[in-house]
Amino acid sequence: MPDSPQGKPVPHGEHGRPPTPAERWDAFRKSPFLPATVLVLILAAAAGLFAGSYTYAMANPTPHTIPTAVVGAYDRQQPRRFIAGMEKALAASLKLHPYGSLGTAEVAVDDQKIFAVLDVPPSGDRVRLYVSGASGATVAQVLEQAAEQVGPAVGVPVTIRDLKPLQRGDPRGLAIFYISLAAVIIGFVGAIQLSVHARALNPAERIAFTLAYALLGGFVIVAVVDWWLGALHLPFVESWLILALTMVTSGMVFTMFNTLFGRWAMLPTWGLMVLLGNPSSGGAVSWPLLPSVLGTIGRWLPPGASVNAQHTAVYFRGHQHAFPFLVLAAWTVVSTAVFWTWRHRHPGGRPDAPAHAAP
16 A cells, blocks of 8 residues: 555555445444434424424314203294304304203203203293303303303393313313323333333233233222322222223234334324324313314224213213223224234244254
């Protein structure tokens, strides 16, 4: 190798050539810097999407259509003026459903078919508005505020009463949203931790441990919220099983995505469960106040189904619906079936032990 004027060897041949752009890219692609760079971009986008999705759904809840029962002489002139004034004040429509008596309307409230009741006496000279804080605290608040303004403006005396008030420890109606959110997030975080710290679990073992942490986690959530803090009185067994089913569903959804997408499984899981599922669940903002698309799809996603089932269990006992359980069960069954069918693609598991040779 020839010497430079300073006496140092001068590289030549292939080693002295600067790398081409293709070679630089290949080296970068094989280094840890590529996934780290991708994660930086993804996390920045996720931060914006996270803030945007919750702000879009919750920052300015606006009513669209509010199912409302009407009882009595609601077709008189003064009640009609009051209803028109309410719709104008709310910039929305009260979807009116006539009922023969206040009792039958209250049953419809318990069945969560309607959110309020307008009761008009035969004289038609005043209105009684029955809201249901348990059906949706935000809806009840919006209706109360509008009625307090509209009644005096149209000259109709209004009496407001809450048919289904929230529990004392949950005055804003958010506790159910929080416990459901905990079950959703810990459900898929638990599956992530199993894939990292218990990678060698075989498929059946992975499902069994997902069930185990879901059952124990649901029990602890109920114990902390009800027995320890006393924030919400929960029907123990029903709430426990709803939370456990939610955690199983969330864990198996991540496991399915981990089977299909490998190390990038967190992206579709976070998008489905957190960015889309939680804002549309109806837990923080009731469905009639959500953007119409979110209000429709939220019922079909695991967070919305969990909130729906838990909400009915706590405030409308005896009126539980099968639909939210079917939604959670469907997500669990489909996720588990996908994982089991393509389990050979899952990054975890142990190789089968080789058979011993016959003597």
